[in-house]
Amino acid sequence: MRSKPKSEGYHQKLSWLLERFQEGLQLKTIEEDGVPKGFIEYIPSEYNWRGISGANYMIIHCLWIVGKGKGKGYGSALLKACLNDAKLQNKSGVAMVTSSETWLSDKSFFMKYGFRSVDTAPPCFELIVNSFDNHPVPHFNHGWEQRAEKHGQGITIIRSDQCPYFEDAVNSILEVAADRGLPAQIIRIENCKDAQLAPSAYGVFNVLLDGRLITYHPLNKRELNKLLDTYSG
Structure with missing residues (x-):
């Protein structure tokens, strides 16, 4: 809308x-x-x-x-x-x-x-x-941490197309990752079963840092940098 x-x-x-x-x-x-x-x-x-x-x-x-x-x-x-x-x-x-x-x-x-x-x-x-x-x-479908831990170092974005705001959010995350020298990867959720077994109950959008969920919703660059500072601190 x-x-x-x-x-x-x-x-x-x-x-x-x-x-x-x-x-x-x-x-x-x-x-x-x-x-x-x-x-x-x-x-x-x-x-x-x-x-x-x-x-x-x-x-x-x-x-x-x-x-x-x-x-x-x-x-x-x-x-x-x-x-x-x-x-x-x-x-x-x-x-x-x-x-x-x-x-x-x-x-x-x-x-x-x-x-x-x-x-x-x-x-x-x-x-x-x-x-x-x-x-x-x-x-x-409990087991969130175990599913998150399967992903490697750096930032992992696990996303679907369920929300029109995800694309801009992903681009912002990739820019922040590049600025901070962090490796980043995108994994697309292509079907409902993958969403049901995502690292968060929200399912359709997950951002991980070193195999740990840090957010399930889009953030702007300032918010993401602040969050990353918290985790790195």
Whole structure:
């Protein structure tokens, strides 16, 4: 919605969406006077792009409302649309990865709509579910550190095309790595199974330093340099 239509990240996201629609992904937007104010993206659990496993659930990837659109009930409308869709498809419930820090939604909003916490993952993730029946709930694919340790020295970026902002973030990380004389490599996540077994519960974007996760979300150069100073110190 805020990404630039001519940017590489925009076209990467578009191609990613076209492939995911074949797997049951839904992308719903809400508009005000013809202007998009928010969206929700969700997909059957078997094809989810988070670090979780589960069957017969709907997994919310993203629920986002533009700043000025908040407080108008748009988030509630989108969430209810997802819950209703899941019931129509005879799913056992809806689940989502939340975060107490940044980039992902906080769980507090969802708790008002029947969600509950069922699992946690470092550094700040919770898996929340709204169950419709007694079917086993999804769970995190633990083993984050072991998967991260498999990668070598320097910076490793493990990324997908799920978000249009990843491309610019990757370019910034590579520039910082070059400035600091750090070796850097990019590993692309090409399918949902690779995302489910990523080094973080977020799945689709992971930045490692010497085999250790340092961030799961895009950072600007100043933020990344500060973070690297912390780890090197």
